[in-house]
Each structure stands twice: as structure tokens, then as C-alpha cells.
Amino acid sequence: MRSKSTLSEAPPAFRGERIRELNRLLEQDPDAVEARFERAGLLREQGAFEAAKRDYLEVLRQRPTDFAALNDFGALVLKAGFRGAARTLFSAAVEHHRDDPRGHVNLANLLLLTGEVDQARMHFEAALRIDPDHIHAHRGMSNLLAEAGDEAGARRHRDKGFKNHPLTTLPYRGEQPPVSVLLLVSAVGGNTPTETFLDDRYFHTTVLAAEYYDPKLPLPPHDVVFNSIGDADLCREGLEAACSIVARTGRPVINHPRAVLKTGRIANAERLRGLPDIIVPRMMSLPRSALADADGVEVAAGNGFSFPLLVRAPGFHTGRHFVRVETPERLTAAIAELPGEDVWLIEHLDARDNEGTFRKFRVMIIDGQLYPLHLAISQDWKVHYFTADMAHSAENRSKDAAFLEDMTSAVGRRGIAALERIGEVLGLDYGGIDFAVNARGEILFFEANATMVVVPLSLDEKWDYRRPAVDRVFAAVRTMLVERSTGSSAAGGRASSGKLAR
Numbered sequence: 001m002r003s004k005s006t007l008s009e010a011p012p013a014f015r016g017e018r019i020r021e022l023n024r025l026l027e028q029d030p031d032a033v034e035a036r037f038e039r040a041g042l043l044r045e046q047g048a049f050e051a052a053k054r055d056y057l058e059v060l061r062q063r064p065t066d067f068a069a070l071n072d073f074g075a076l077v078l079k080a081g082f083r084g085a086a087r088t089l090f091s092a093a094v095e096h097h098r099d100d101p102r103g104h105v106n107l108a109n110l111l112l113l114t115g116e117v118d119q120a121r122m123h124f125e126a127a128l129r130i131d132p133d134h135i136h137a138h139r140g141m142s143n144l145l146a147e148a149g150d151e152a153g154a155r156r157h158r159d160k161g162f163k164n165h166p167l168t169t170l171p172y173r174g175e176q177p178p179v180s181v182l183l184l185v186s187a188v189g190g191n192t193p194t195e196t197f198l199d200d201r202y203f204h205t206t207v208l209a210a211e212y213y214d215p216k217l218p219l220p221p222h223d224v225v226f227n228s229i230g231d232a233d234l235c236r237e238g239l240e241a242a243c244s245i246v247a248r249t250g251r252p253v254i255n256h257p258r259a260v261l262k263t264g265r266i267a268n269a270e271r272l273r274g275l276p277d278i279i280v281p282r283m284m285s286l287p288r289s290a291l292a293d294a295d296g297v298e299v300a301a302g303n304g305f306s307f308p309l310l311v312r313a314p315g316f317h318t319g320r321h322f323v324r325v326e327t328p329e330r331l332t333a334a335i336a337e338l339p340g341e342d343v344w345l346i347e348h349l350d351a352r353d354n355e356g357t358f359r360k361f362r363v364m365i366i367d368g369q370l371y372p373l374h375l376a377i378s379q380d381w382k383v384h385y386f387t388a389d390m391a392h393s394a395e396n397r398s399k400d401a402a403f404l405e406d407m408t409s410a411v412g413r414r415g416i417a418a419l420e421r422i423g424e425v426l427g428l429d430y431g432g433i434d435f436a437v438n439a440r441g442e443i444l445f446f447e448a449n450a451t452m453v454v455v456p457l458s459l460d461e462k463w464d465y466r467r468p469a470v471d472r473v474f475a476a477v478r479t480m481l482v483e484r485s486t487g488s489s490a491a492g493g494r495a496s497s498g499k500l501a502r
Helices: 004-008 012-028 033-045 049-062 067-079 083-096 101-113 117-130 135-147 151-162 236-246 265-272 296-302 328-336 394-405 407-411 413-426 461-485
Strands: 167-169 179-185 203-209 224-227 283-287 309-312 322-325 342-347 358-366 369-378 430-437 443-449
Touching (some): 033 067, 049 067, 067 083, 101 117, 101 135, 117 135, 322 328, 394 461
Parallel strands (some): 179 203, 179 224
Antiparallel strands (some): 309 322, 358 369, 358 430, 430 443
């Protein structure tokens, strides 16, 4: 069967005509499996999920062990948010084609995404036994080892995965001339997730791993640069490399790396501290060795911290390696569980509402405007939307809906003004703010940076109320990209346009 890469490189006009040819052929011979697989791929490239799914299912009915069908169908359902189905398909691809490294890598990346690190490692290692030079297996192992705190091992695999391979040109599937985007990423991670709004029907994207760019080579053609390197604590090397790269272009730059470099967690806390109606927790970075024994409690107290307090390993997101320490007796054990040489101490802000639940709001900042994204409500202090009490609570979803429909009423005018101040200080074209609101209407600041995820919604109708808000965020980013692509300035940071608009 033909590979998906061949299909994705076909011109749009050819794809439409080819689908019509395949429709006629399959009307005459519904069992023409090669034609059905080809049509499935073309429909997949057009975003026709249900039609592509029907064709893949029919192909697998006829050829249940076909690698290309299992692999491509797995990619289709994973992109649509169906991780369980993707796992089943990728697992079948590995089971029936154990000597194909691609199946191992796809399954490993999914397992790493779901936190099954040991299983993911097994499949990355299997891929590298089959093909010791498989760049995507090396990149996946780099991500896995970085999460485990093995920076030396992670760097070895990063070098093998990215050295001499810093550029990746993604396919363009649109009908009209595209906006060409140079997307800067860090090989370390900590990047803004952009696949949801860099729609390949409108944008032709070239991805450049900044740390591995050879300055002797010209930059690929582009209309606009999107610096997606967003974690200033994790990606300083990548951001500094990105500064050198954008200095070589005259095209507009979104999220200039100079602006992002200022947005580390502790740096943000210090920049925002003292601004009206913003309560910022005390934060400090300390060597693990200073906190790892009984003297750690005295070190924490001597720096103004009391219990309960939060401890966190730098460079991690979505709540990984982030612990609340209730009592002094628990500090040494908590520190021992964290990877890395440094630890953040963070003052615990009580974010409970008058009902005793914890709330965390997320607002996106795009091109100078605030966009509500979600309100997560949980019984646990560590609030993330995907683990909060949202999917099983219609009452909580109704509160989320009220926030999305009227952000000002939910947050208060005092809080909105404070969010605007935060946005002005950040100076990012794309970013987000996580926060709570206390009884006085003040913002309890958690974090703000360029790595905030806007997760595409599943097809479950319970999330229909969220779709307009998510669509507005995606549309705002795309509009910004198109409008900036017609400009001619690579000046750093967001152009000042007064206060952020709502």
C-alpha cells in the first residue's frame, strides 16, 4: 500500500480529482482494498474524519494486520483525541510487525504521553535495536530521559535525533497560496503546542530546532516567524539560539525570544509582585542539597516559608514533580522524590472558594486581548482541567460555562484590570495566565507563560458549550499570524497598543 507521505505531498487539485476517481472505482468494485486505502488517506488529509474512519475500518476488515492501515488509522484517531483507540491500533501494528521501528516509536510516544514511562522506554529501545539511527526514536528517548532527570542521557539522544536534522518541512494541503511560517522549537521541549492552530490548509510550516541550526546555512523562506519556545526556565539555550536566528530575518516575529526569556516562574513572580490586586506567592530556587536533610526545614523557615508549602522541580508542567508538603516532617521525603539538582520552594496560596473547592481559571492572551479558556473546579489543591471534577459534574460545567459566557462577571472588573496588568508586563503575543480569585476580587497568581495548552475538544457533546470559546482562541491566533505575515518588522515583543482589550 502507498504510504501516507506520498498522499500528503499531492497537490490539492490532484487530491480532489483523485477522490472522485476513487469514488467511481469503488462504486464498481467495493472490495478494491488498495483504492479504499488510498481514499482513506486522502480523506484523512482533508480532515474528513468519519469518512476516513469508515474506509480504514473496511480496509482492516479485509486486511486486519496491514501495517500502513493500522498506523495511519492510529494517527487519525489520536489526532481526534481517542487515545484508547490509537493505543489499540498502534499495539496491533507492533504485534504484527515487530521489525518495523515506526510502530514501536508511535506506540512509545503515546505511552509516554499517558505516563507509562517504563513501557514507552521498552518500545523506544526496541526501535533503536532495529534501526540505531532512527531519529524519531532518539528524539522520543531524549524526551523520556529528560522527564526522568537524566539530562546527560537526554542530551546524547537529542544530539543523535537533531544534529544534521534540525529542519522539518510539514506538508501543505490548502487550495490557496499559503502563509509560510518558520516555527522555532527547542529540542529540549517546553514548546508552545501549535499543531491545533497552525492549520495546514492555510499555513505552510517549516520547523527549526533552534539549538541545532547551522548559522552558515540560509533560513528557509518564510512570511512570519513563530517562536514556540516557551519555557524560559527549561529552554534558555534554545531561546538564546532563537535570538540569534531571528536577528537574521526581516520578517515579523511572534513571541520574540527576548520577551520569552523574561517569563521564568520566579522572574514573573518578581515582576508582578506589588502590582495592584495581584497576590503573588513567594518563590525561591535552592539546591536540592540545601533541603535534602533535616536542616532543610530551617533553610525554608529562614527564607520566609511556612507550612504547608509547595515544592517543585524546574522544567516540568501539568503538575508533574509538584508536591504540597503539609508538615516540616514531610519535607525531606518530598525533596527526595523530585528529579534534578535544583528545587523551587513556593508559598502555598489558599485558592478555595466559599464552597470549599479549589478553582483555577485560565485566560489566554493573544495579540493584546484576553480570551477565557476554562474554569477548572476540583476537591484537590493541584487543579488541572483534565483531572478536575468537570467531566462528571454538570454543576461544575455550568460554572465553567458561565465564566466562558461572561468573563467579567465571573472574575470581576477588579480582577480583569489585574489580568490586563499581567498581560502588559508579559509582553507576549501568545500566552496564558492561570489564577484564582479571592473573596476581595484579587487575582491569586499561579503562573503565566507561552506554553499554555489549548487542548482540542473531544466529540463528546458534553463539551459543546466550550467549543465557541476554544474556536475563538484558535481563530485569534490564525488571524494574528495572517495579519503579521503582511508586515515587515522583526522587532521584539508585542507592539504596544495600550491596555489589553476584552
